[in-house]
Amino acid sequence: MDRIRWIFSYINKYKFKFTFAMIIVLVCSAISMINPYLSGKLVDEVILHGKKNLLISILAMMIGITLVKSIVRYTYQMLFERISQDVIFEIRREMYDKLQELDLDYYNRTRTGDIMARMTGDMDAVRHFVSWVMYNILENATAFICAVLTMAVINIKLTLLMLLVTPFVGLSAYMMAKSSNPVFYKIREKFSRLNTVVQENISGNRVVKAFAKEDYEKVKFENENQGYMETNMELANVTKTYLPILNALANMFTIVMVLVGGILIINNELTMGELVTFNGLIWAINNPMNMVGFLINDVQRFLASSRKIKILISEETKIKNPEDGIKPERIKGSVEFKNVNFEYGYEPVLKDINFKVEQGQTVAIFGQTGAGKSTIINLIERFYDVTSGEVLIDGINIKKYDLEALRRSISISMQDVFLFSNTIEENISYGLPKMDEDKVSWAAEMADASDFIQRLSDSYETVVGERGVGLSGGQKQRITLARSIIKDPSILILDDTTSSLDVETEAMIQQNLNRVYKDTTCFIIAHRISSIKDADLILVLDDGRIVESGTHNELLKKKGHYYEVYQAQYGSYLSEEEEQREEVQ
Numbered sequence: 001m002d003r004i005r006w007i008f009s010y011i012n013k014y015k016f017k018f019t020f021a022m023i024i025v026l027v028c029s030a031i032s033m034i035n036p037y038l039s040g041k042l043v044d045e046v047i048l049h050g051k052k053n054l055l056i057s058i059l060a061m062m063i064g065i066t067l068v069k070s071i072v073r074y075t076y077q078m079l080f081e082r083i084s085q086d087v088i089f090e091i092r093r094e095m096y097d098k099l100q101e102l103d104l105d106y107y108n109r110t111r112t113g114d115i116m117a118r119m120t121g122d123m124d125a126v127r128h129f130v131s132w133v134m135y136n137i138l139e140n141a142t143a144f145i146c147a148v149l150t151m152a153v154i155n156i157k158l159t160l161l162m163l164l165v166t167p168f169v170g171l172s173a174y175m176m177a178k179s180s181n182p183v184f185y186k187i188r189e190k191f192s193r194l195n196t197v198v199q200e201n202i203s204g205n206r207v208v209k210a211f212a213k214e215d216y217e218k219v220k221f222e223n224e225n226q227g228y229m230e231t232n233m234e235l236a237n238v239t240k241t242y243l244p245i246l247n248a249l250a251n252m253f254t255i256v257m258v259l260v261g262g263i264l265i266i267n268n269e270l271t272m273g274e275l276v277t278f279n280g281l282i283w284a285i286n287n288p289m290n291m292v293g294f295l296i297n298d299v300q301r302f303l304a305s306s307r308k309i310k311i312l313i314s315e316e317t318k319i320k321n322p323e324d325g326i327k328p329e330r331i332k333g334s335v336e337f338k339n340v341n342f343e344y345g346y347e348p349v350l351k352d353i354n355f356k357v358e359q360g361q362t363v364a365i366f367g368q369t370g371a372g373k374s375t376i377i378n379l380i381e382r383f384y385d386v387t388s389g390e391v392l393i394d395g396i397n398i399k400k401y402d403l404e405a406l407r408r409s410i411s412i413s414m415q416d417v418f419l420f421s422n423t424i425e426e427n428i429s430y431g432l433p434k435m436d437e438d439k440v441s442w443a444a445e446m447a448d449a450s451d452f453i454q455r456l457s458d459s460y461e462t463v464v465g466e467r468g469v470g471l472s473g474g475q476k477q478r479i480t481l482a483r484s485i486i487k488d489p490s491i492l493i494l495d496d497t498t499s500s501l502d503v504e505t506e507a508m509i510q511q512n513l514n515r516v517y518k519d520t521t522c523f524i525i526a527h528r529i530s531s532i533k534d535a536d537l538i539l540v541l542d543d544g545r546i547v548e549s550g551t552h553n554e555l556l557k558k559k560g561h562y563y564e565v566y567q568a569q570y571g572s573y574l575s576e577e578e579e580q581r582e583e584v585q
């Protein structure tokens with residue numbers, strides 16, 4: 001019931017259109033009674049009593065009624081279709097808005113295939129319900145009621161005897177609904193799994209090919225496909241059991257009508273014309289019985305799909321955007337972590353992190369993989385909230401900033417490079433209010449990407465990503481770097497952004513950044529000492545703790561973890577340099 005209430009909360013916006021559509025369904029059902037009634041009159045008055053003068057007018061009325069009925073039916077079908085499209089448009093928009101609002105935590109625990117299933121198959125089930133199932137239920141119910149009333153007026157005895165079959169239809173329909181209900185939820189789940197397998201196979205296509213695992217993938221798909229098919233067969237079996245019963249019961253109406261109607265005619269309790277009217281109305285009794293099985297299935301499909309959509313729409317994001325959050329013209333860029341602890345689940349990932357960076361400084365975060373470097377960045381971007389402690393930007397807790405204003409001031413070039421399947425120009429200027437070609441080529445130059453972009457067949461107009469040319473890892477990194485640079489951020493974060501670049505290119509990019517972004521606070525995560533040695537502050541992270549911090553020279557003097565890595569990376573070159581330094585000292 002809550003899902004019916006839910007869909008009506010959308011339909012209510014079109015309540016005048018919807019009420020009008022319902023009224024004309026009722027009108028259509030009512031006028032559908034006229035032709036069978038006229039057929040009866042034709043038999044009784046024209047054929048049996050020879051009133052030939054009535055023939056033309058009765059036939060003209062029947063043609064007129066058929067025409068009016070067709071127009072009214074067409075009108076309400078179009079109205080329901082229109083309402084369903086409007087409702088779906090609204091739900092789809094709400095779902096998409098919600099997807100934009102949801103935080104990383106949601107995406108970490110939700111399969112992409114499942115989200116896609118909600119946006120496609122589930123939405124279609126809801127559309128079908130509003131555009132077709134609803135008016136069919138209404139049409140069949142009103143036609144049934146009108147027919148029963150008309151029949152009752154003509155002959156109550158025959159009507160009541162025919163209606164004796166109805167409780168059996170109701171019972172069978174109830175049993176069918178009860179048996180098919182769980183199967184629809186299973187089908188919905190299987191469909192989502194099938195979607196996930198396909199989506200992951202396409203996204204991970206290179207891995208599949210590199211490992212020559214096409215056959216393995218085929219088997220994986222085959223299993224899901226088989227599971228989906230079997231669950232659909234389970235539904236077919238339920239339908240197969242009950243549909244013949246419902247059809248047989250529907251035919252019982254005709255049998256009772258012919259049998260009892262015949263006896264009543266013999267007893268002069270019914271005229272031949274009245275039996276013809278009953279016969280003309282029998283479709284309105286039979287049809288709902290024949291349709292009830294299909295309609296039950298469609299309603300169940302709607303219930304299963306709308307549940308999934310409703311869950312997504314009512315999903316709560318953990319990262320709350322404060323009401324009246326601070327929206328500074330421009331954030332300056334000082335960053336402070338005060339006693340920060342953080343865990344994704346139950347395992348602590350960051351432990352008692354304390355550091356302060358002034359505006360314009362460069363901070364490097366250094367440490368083994370899994371030490372928690374990207375997590376620190378996630379907290380600055382407020383992708384997650386700290387478990388305890390505070391992250392301050394310009395001395396203010398980041399939870400007090402308006403999320404959009406905060407993220408607008410921070411630019412991040414991520415570890416996982418992602419390009420949209422669009423032109424390079426669009427990728428670099430992503431999200432900017434208006435395209436500025438000069439700015440795009442300036443950003444590309446800063447990221448040392450302009451040379452290779454100009455060598456591409458369509459230069460900045462080259463389409464990359466899914467349908468476009470393939471780019472090397474370093475080229476993609478440089479495009480994403482240009483995308484971060486063009487934003488003119490207060491805080492620039494380079495999360496392993498230059499790992500695919502050679503040392504000279506990396507040095508050149510860093511010089512460019514130092515020259516142009518003097519006032520921008522810069523966070524660099526890198527594994528190469530050469531990438532971070534000029535930083536104002538280097539934080540050495542180990543198992544979620546800052547174990548050392550200082551400048552390159554200070555850390556070397558400490559002869560701790562940083563020094564060990566330095567030695568490992570520079571080897572014999574290092575010993576010579578040290579000797580020279582000692583000689584100078």
Ligand SMILES: Nc1ncnc2c1ncn2[C@@H]1O[C@H](COP(=O)(O)OP(=O)(O)OP(=O)(O)O)[C@@H](O)[C@H]1O
Pocket residue numbers: 108344345349367368369370371372373374375376415
């Ligand atoms: N979304 C997540 N859910 C649960 N645990 C996570 C999540 N992201 C990271 N972790 C865990 O948190 C720890 C720190 O991860 P993080 O990505 O910050 O490390 P990192 O130092 O950046 O590593 P790398 O250099 O490999 O990128 C790891 O143990 C990782 O398994």
